[in-house]
Amino acid sequence: MSDSPARTAPAEGPRLVAEPHKDGVDAAVAAARRVIDALLHTGDGTGADMEEIAGRLDAVADGLTEGAPALRERLAEMWRGEGVTRHDPVTGPENALAPPLTLRGLEDGSVEGVVTLGLPYQGPPGHVHGGISALLLDHTLGVANHWGGTSGMTAELTLRYLRPTPLFEPLTVTGRQVSVDGRRIRTVGEITAGGTARVTAEGLFIAKQLPRPS
Amino acid sequence: MSDSPARTAPAEGPRLVAEPHKDGVDAAVAAARRVIDALLHTGDGTGADMEEIAGRLDAVADGLTEGAPALRERLAEMWRGEGVTRHDPVTGPENALAPPLTLRGLEDGSVEGVVTLGLPYQGPPGHVHGGISALLLDHTLGVANHWGGTSGMTAELTLRYLRPTPLFEPLTVTGRQVSVDGRRIRTVGEITAGGTARVTAEGLFIAKQLPRPS
Numbered sequence: 001m002s003d004s005p006a007r008t009a010p011a012e013g014p015r016l017v018a019e020p021h022k023d024g025v026d027a028a029v030a031a032a033r034r035v036i037d038a039l040l041h042t043g044d045g046t047g048a049d050m051e052e053i054a055g056r057l058d059a060v061a062d063g064l065t066e067g068a069p070a071l072r073e074r075l076a077e078m079w080r081g082e083g084v085t086r087h088d089p090v091t092g093p094e095n096a097l098a099p100p101l102t103l104r105g106l107e108d109g110s111v112e113g114v115v116t117l118g119l120p121y122q123g124p125p126g127h128v129h130g131g132i133s134a135l136l137l138d139h140t141l142g143v144a145n146h147w148g149g150t151s152g153m154t155a156e157l158t159l160r161y162l163r164p165t166p167l168f169e170p171l172t173v174t175g176r177q178v179s180v181d182g183r184r185i186r187t188v189g190e191i192t193a194g195g196t197a198r199v200t201a202e203g204l205f206i207a208k209q210l211p212r213p214s
Numbered sequence: 215m216s217d218s219p220a221r222t223a224p225a226e227g228p229r230l231v232a233e234p235h236k237d238g239v240d241a242a243v244a245a246a247r248r249v250i251d252a253l254l255h256t257g258d259g260t261g262a263d264m265e266e267i268a269g270r271l272d273a274v275a276d277g278l279t280e281g282a283p284a285l286r287e288r289l290a291e292m293w294r295g296e297g298v299t300r301h302d303p304v305t306g307p308e309n310a311l312a313p314p315l316t317l318r319g320l321e322d323g324s325v326e327g328v329v330t331l332g333l334p335y336q337g338p339p340g341h342v343h344g345g346i347s348a349l350l351l352d353h354t355l356g357v358a359n360h361w362g363g364t365s366g367m368t369a370e371l372t373l374r375y376l377r378p379t380p381l382f383e384p385l386t387v388t389g390r391q392v393s394v395d396g397r398r399i400r401t402v403g404e405i406t407a408g409g410t411a412r413v414t415a416e417g418l419f420i421a422k423q424l425p426r427p428s
Contacts, residue, residue, distance in 0.1 A: 023265060024258045031271035032249050036310040038278035039246060040301055041288055043308060044238045046281050051237060053274055057245035060270055064252035067260050071382075074255055079339050087254055089334060089343055094257060096250040097311050097334045120303060120311045124424040125293050129303055130356075130368040131349030138345035154344040158372045164424060168285075210338040210378060 013104040016111060016143050018086040020093035020100070032096040040119040072213070079212040090139035101136060101173060105147040110176040111140060117167050128165040130199075133191055137201035140175040141187040145205055148177030152185045152205035165191055165198040175201075183207040227318040230325060230357050232300040234307035234314070246310040254333040286427070293426040304353035315350060315387060319361040324390040325354060331381050342379040344413075347405055351415035354389040355401040359419055362391030366399045366419035379405055379412040389415075397421040 020026045035057070042048055068074065078087055089097040099121070103113040115136075123129030138157055145151045165171065175189035185205040191198045234240045249271070256262055282288065292301055303311040313335070317327040329350075337343030352371055359365045379385065389403035399419040405412045 025253055025256065025262075025264050027268040028264045028271060029253050031268045031275060032246070032253060034275035035246055035249070035271050035278070038275045038282065039239055039243050039310065040308055041282040041285070042239065042278045043288065043292065043301075045291075046283060048239075048278060048281050050239050050242045053278070054241040054245045056270065056274055057242060057249050060267055061245060061248035061252045064249070064256045064262060064267070067262050068252060068255040069260060071255070074257065074333075075340060077259075078257065087257075087333070088337065089346060094254055095334055096253065119288075119301070120309055123302065124367060125426050126289060127424060129349070129353070130371065131352035132303060134348035134352055134371065134373075135343070135345030138348055139343070142344075153338065153378075154373075154375050156372065156374050157344070157348065158370070159348075159368075160370050161368050164367075210341060212339050 013106045013112075016103045016105050016147055017091035017101070018093050026093040029094055029096050036096060036120050037118050075213040088139065090136060091143075101140070103140060103143045103173070103175075108176075109148060110174055111144045111147050112172060112174045113140070114170050114172050116170050119167070122167055124164060126167055128167060128171075130159070130161055133161070133165055133199040134159050134201075136173050137175070137189045137191065137199065138203070140173050141189050141201060141203045141205070144175030144177050144187050144189065145185055148180070148185075148187075150177070150180045150185055150207055151209070152183070152207040153209070154203060155206045156204040158202045160200045161198070162200065163196060163198050166193050169193050171198075180207070227320045227326075230317045230319050230361055231305035231315070232307050240307040243308055243310045250310060250334050251332050289427040302353065304350060305357075315354070317354060317357045317387075317389075322390075323362060324388055325358045325361050326386060326388045327354070328384050328386050330384050333381070336381055338378060340381055342381060342385075344373070344375055347375070347379055347413040348373050348415075350387050351389070351403045351405065351413065352417070354387050355403050355415060355417045355419070358389030358391050358401050358403065359399055362394070362399075362401075364391070364394045364399055364421055365423070366397070366421040367423070368417060369420045370418040372416045374414045375412070376414065377410060377412050380407055383407050385412075394421075 087094045101115045121132045178186045189201040301308045315329045335346045392400040403415045
């Protein structure tokens with residue numbers, strides 16, 4: 001996939017990850033992402049009253065925690081039903097850690113998404129943390145397996161970092177199931193920026209799933 | 215390292231990552247982590263007024279953004295000085311994505327930290343996302359290189375997922391520099407839970423650094 005042309009527009013094709021809602025918890029999570037980013041942009045030393053801000057955030061957390069279901073109940077609820085998850089740290093509209101990455105299924109059997117990452121995802125100066133690239137690729141390979149027809153759990157993942165991956169620029173993340181041999185699934189993927197491959201991934205997955213909580 | 219005894223108490227040894235402050239931006243970030251977690255614990259359907267919560271979080275983000283320095287200025291500022299970073303997504307007290315993981319240097323040359331992960335880090339039901347394990351290990355191997363005396367950038371990282379890694383239980387994350395051959399650094403690491411190896415990592419690093427922004 002390394003020689004694919006630069007593509008920064010979102011791919012056409014069915015959306016393979018949860019659609020964020022404009023309201024409900026998804027809206028609050030979108031706002032929480034803005035807070036995470038703004039805290040990193042601000043840091044100390046601008047005169048912002050961080051004690052007051054900590055108090056306001058703690059009040060939000062306290063209110064939510066008071067009304068939250070028991071963990072066991074919530075775990076069962078979040079895994080109920082079929083379809084893609086709403087809460088994973090890569091694509092989940094309910095998870096403020098997720099950029100989020102939107103992945104679509106292409107006719108050639110691959111999956112693709114475009115995402116621009118900011119300060120929370122920084123490793124080396126101005127560039128994406130190598131572990132964040134691994135996180136995006138591991139998840140994308142998993143979604144590629146789903147799109148390919150046979151899902152599984154990661155058994156082995158090898159990442160090659162070819163060039164630094166920039167922050168603040170559109171990144172194209174792709175994945176493609178290569179083979180299914182019994183329960184062994186092989187899947188590859190890549191992150192490109194400006195048409196240039198930055199990180200490649202090769203994964204071995206085993207076709208099994210952990211039981212859902214009930 | 216697979217046959218090391220179960221250890222869930224924090225390692226003794228010098229702290230290799232930034233110490234969080236009780237006040238300033240670190241306190242606000244700690245509160246933001248509570249918000250991220252509480253939003254995932256709550257979800258939709260509990261009757262929480264998410265529109266009101268989104269409004270309160272947006273107001274925090276708006277206020278911070280208004281007073282934040284220009285991005286270029288902030289990037290230069292955050293990379294000024296020596297020592298470990300305060301803003302990475304694994305250990306950074308200024309980054310709400312970071313659990314955070316505290317790593318210490320041991321006398322045998324390895325680094326070690328203990329962390330318990332909650333819902334934001336979930337992949338399979340009740341277990342840590344494979345990409346999050348990759349993120350923790352990539353960073354830990356980087357810190358192990360620092361402790362070993364020769365730092366670099368990740369060139370290749372191989373992860374082997376031996377058993378599922380549980381949420382809500384103490385995980386011990388270790389790393390150790392194995393060899394330095396010219397600019398090629400080899401480093402290994404592991405995540406254990408309950409004394410059992412869950413994920414292992416082997417990394418090849420190249421001794422170079424990206425320039426700091428100025």
